[in-house]
Amino acid sequence: LMEAICDNGPVNGTASHAGTSGEENRFTFSPEPSVEDIRRMQAEFTDERDWNKFHQPRNLLLAMVGEVGEVSELFQWKGEVAEGLPDWSDSEREQLAHELSDVFIYLVELAEKCRVDLPQAVLRKMALNRLKYPASKVHGSAKKYTEYKD
Numbered sequence: 401l402m403e404a405i406c407d408n409g410p411v412n413g414t415a416s417h418a419g420t421s422g423e424e425n426r427f428t429f430s431p432e433p434s435v436e437d438i439r440r441m442q443a444e445f446t447d448e449r450d451w452n453k454f455h456q457p458r459n460l461l462l463a464m465v466g467e468v469g470e471v472s473e474l475f476q477w478k479g480e481v482a483e484g485l486p487d488w489s490d491s492e493r494e495q496l497a498h499e500l501s502d503v504f505i506y507l508v509e510l511a512e513k514c515r516v517d518l519p520q521a522v523l524r525k526m527a528l529n530r531l532k533y534p535a536s537k538v539h540g541s542a543k544k545y546t547e548y549k550d
């Protein structure tokens with residue numbers, strides 16, 4: 401069904417990949433929609449269908465994990481995949497965009513239904529991550545924080 405609809409707006413990222421040869425690709429997301437925009441749009445989608453009765457936290461978690469599985473399917477048996485997915489077709493890239501979006505949509509709704517203000521929670525968690533992994537201490541090493549002896 402999702403493949404049949406395929407009414408894609410402008411695809412950001414295409415432009416940032418165009419015309420670069422060898423040099424590092426700069427890639428950024430579009431500034432919109434915000435996470436709050438996405439929360440509201442999904443809430444409207446759910447309300448319009450009277451689907452809130454199905455969208456309890458545990459169901460949303462299972463739905464999200466199911467979509468993570470669909471992302472995994474796209475990478476399955478491909479071996480190592482380089483940044484930018486240079487060997488992937490446009491159709492594969494679009495499928496990936498769909499599945500990552502499904503994961504994100506369910507994540508945002510799960511956070512909403514658990515009353516977690518996700519953008520602010522991310523800021524708090526990143527602050528904790530910086531404290532746990534000071535750049536000066538861990539530069540170039542991927543050891544878990546428990547492996548560092550002060």
Ligand SMILES: Nc1ccn([C@H]2C[C@H](O)[C@@H](COP(=O)(O)OP(=O)(O)OP(=O)(O)O)O2)c(=O)n1
Pocket residue numbers: 401402446451454470501502505506
């Ligand atoms: N009860 C539901 C069913 C769907 N969706 C929305 C959120 C997801 O973005 C998308 C998921 O739709 P499908 O369950 O049809 O999954 P796919 O789009 O991945 O289809 P398929 O499983 O056929 O690949 O639709 C939702 O909010 N609540």
